[in-house]
Amino acid sequence: MGQNTPAQKIGDVNSLTVTDNRTGKQYTVPISRNSIPATAFKAIKAPKGPKDRDEDETEKGLRISDKGFLNTAVIESRITYIDGDAGVLRYRGYPIEQLAEQSNFLESAYLLIYGSLPSKTQYSTFENEVLLHGVMHADAAGFFRAFRYDAHPMAMLTSAYAYLGSYYREANPSLEGQALYTKGAKGDEAALRNMDKQIYRIIGKATTLAAMAYRVRQGREFVTPPTGLSYAASFLYQLDHLSPSDANYRPHPVLERALDILFILHADHEMNASSTTVLQTGSSLVDPYSAVAAGCASLYGPLHGGANEAVIRMLISIGSPDNVPAFLAAVKKREKVLSGFGHRVYKTSDPRSFIIRKVADEVFAVTGKDELLDTAMALHDAAIKDEYFVSRKLAPNVDFWSGLIYRAMGFPLDFFPVLFVVPRVVGWLAHWRQMMLSPDGVKIWRPRQIYVGAEKRDYVPVDAREPVDGPMMSPSVVPHSGVTKRRNISEIKSKL
The missing domain is CATH 1.10.580.10 (Citrate Synthase, domain 1)
Incomplete structure (x- = not known):
């Protein structure tokens, strides 16, 4: 993406004008489907400044920093839409x-x-x-x-x-x-x-x-x-x-x-x-x-497929409806975690939660009411009326009720993620097939990084090194027992 190209002049409706305050230059980036191409920012270059390191690659153009993909679209898709x-x-x-x-x-x-x-x-x-x-x-x-x-x-x-x-x-x-x-x-x-x-x-x-x-x-x-x-x-x-x-x-x-x-x-x-x-x-x-x-x-991972299991463990730890106020108070103090509420994408109610709530009632009518249901309902009703959680848009999500249904159906807690995988393979395959059939071909995904480690340094012989100690700076000493402990204090002569 060049600087003020004829096809993309400053002031064009479907473009973004960027001023690099380091150089005073202006750049025009096209907007398509309310998105901008990250590679366009590679054209925004500047001489290395006094605070820049070689590893910042200042002269090679800007990079986009988006830890955890909070606002990066990695693919164009026709499959699923979420608002x-x-x-x-x-x-x-x-x-x-x-x-x-x-x-x-x-x-x-x-x-x-x-x-x-x-x-x-x-x-x-x-x-x-x-x-x-x-x-x-x-x-x-x-x-x-x-x-x-x-x-x-x-x-x-x-x-x-x-x-x-x-x-x-x-x-x-x-x-x-x-x-x-x-x-x-x-x-x-x-x-x-x-x-x-x-x-x-x-x-x-x-x-x-x-x-x-x-x-x-x-x-x-x-x-x-x-x-x-x-x-x-x-x-x-x-x-x-x-x-x-x-x-x-x-x-x-x-x-x-x-x-x-x-x-x-x-x-x-x-x-x-x-x-x-x-x-x-x-x-x-x-x-x-x-x-x-x-x-x-x-x-x-527990942040993904293990979320509904976390709901059940949370409800078990609460114990009874009477303990809900104290639990929510602990959540507000960040002493406890409220599982089954809020979502990375949904900033209002998860539409699946309304559907699954009705399913839960139908299942409980057959299996009998789960002993955790009263606690779940008390937690649900208290949280959706509490300004602390409402203001933070922490509404019940699909995991809040699905765990209760699986539990009522007799599945063990550690089987819950498996019940997630069985249907999710369909979504995985849909996205995989779409990628394979892309008319533009398949390019291997290779994200960039921002290197913040040590600058170039020379190798030091072991006898001349100073130890670097401190938390996370050296390997932990792991206690041993059993055969390892006995062997460590024994004399072992290897056959040559």
């Missing part, structure tokens, strides 16, 4: 409220991935393919049983997706050529078929892998996905089917529909941490199984 101030969430233009009320998970998955609601024939084909690909290779049983008895199910699931990719050579651009998927942008039918096949596999096997992670810790045999059930019902069947005598076993329809709605609500949420991780990883043109495994690892 955080208005509390709006739409998949491909359709309000989430309409989809939760009238659609089902696989239909919404089709919408997210392919861009429009399917016809009856299109939906039948998609549903059949997804459910057909739910069956796992027999070797997977040994894979899951190789984990410790108390392994976290998310550790198993993350590993399982990477493991799954090892079965499909035709899915790996590292083995079949880096244009394996990107040539689909030019209409290559073989590339599109290959891409769709991996999408069917990943969505179809999501419930199977999750159910295997669930059952292995209980010492149960694994269940082959049934035929004739919906996606959500098939998942519940794989979790709970016990014996051949259960041939006519069918999950409760209220729980089936509740899980299906929860899956719709969690299917995508724009550029969240895990979706961004999938795209960052996918930009290297790695296979989609590895990209999904990376997404799982990102979602595993």
Whole structure:
């Protein structure tokens, strides 16, 4: 971007005029879709000043500093739209409220991935393919049983997706050529078929892998996905089917529909941490199984997929409705954390929270009222009326109620993130597919940094060095016990 170019003169409506006070020069940056290109600022250069370091790269142009991506758009997308101030969430233009009320998970998955609601024939084909690909290779049983008895199910699931990719050579651009998927942008039918096949596999096997992670810790045999059930019902069947005598076993329809709605609500949420991780990883043109495994690892974190678990632990710690005022007082003093309220994007109510509240009532009517519900309601009612939280726009989000539903349905706390991954693979795949089919091609994501470390310094021999001590400045001394302690105080003579 040059300085005052003819096409972008100062005063143009669709442009931004920037004055560099270091040099007095003015620059014009184009505005498109209410955004500006970060690379345009590379043209804004200045001589190195007295306070500038070589590492500041002053003469190479300005960089954009945005820690945590607070206001950086990393991609153009047609998939999900969020207006955080208005509390709006739409998949491909359709309000989430309409989809939760009238659609089902696989239909919404089709919408997210392919861009429009399917016809009856299109939906039948998609549903059949997804459910057909739910069956796992027999070797997977040994894979899951190789984990410790108390392994976290998310550790198993993350590993399982990477493991799954090892079965499909035709899915790996590292083995079949880096244009394996990107040539689909030019209409290559073989590339599109290959891409769709991996999408069917990943969505179809999501419930199977999750159910295997669930059952292995209980010492149960694994269940082959049934035929004739919906996606959500098939998942519940794989979790709970016990014996051949259960041939006519069918999950409760209220729980089936509740899980299906929860899956719709969690299917995508724009550029969240895990979706961004999938795209960052996918930009290297790695296979989609590895990209999904990376997404799982990102979602595993307590600031992302563990949020609804944190709500339950918070409610347990509060103990009873009588303790809510004291808890909120502690939150205001920053002695406690209020989980399930507020959102990085939504500055008003999370639109999913209203839908899920209704689902919670339907589930509790079947399962019975959870013992934490009274505490949850007391906390909810107190917080939404308290000016401290209202002024900070801390309204209930989807995690506040989803944890209560999962708990009422009998899922252990550490399985909650898995119930997030199962539907979220759809959003990950939608964004991955969009990237692979970009007409501009795929560029590897390579963010910049602002280096604030030491300037150039010369190597000092070990005998001439002064120790650098202090917090975070040297490695910690870790206490040892057991065999390590005994060996450390023993005399060990190695054989040469």
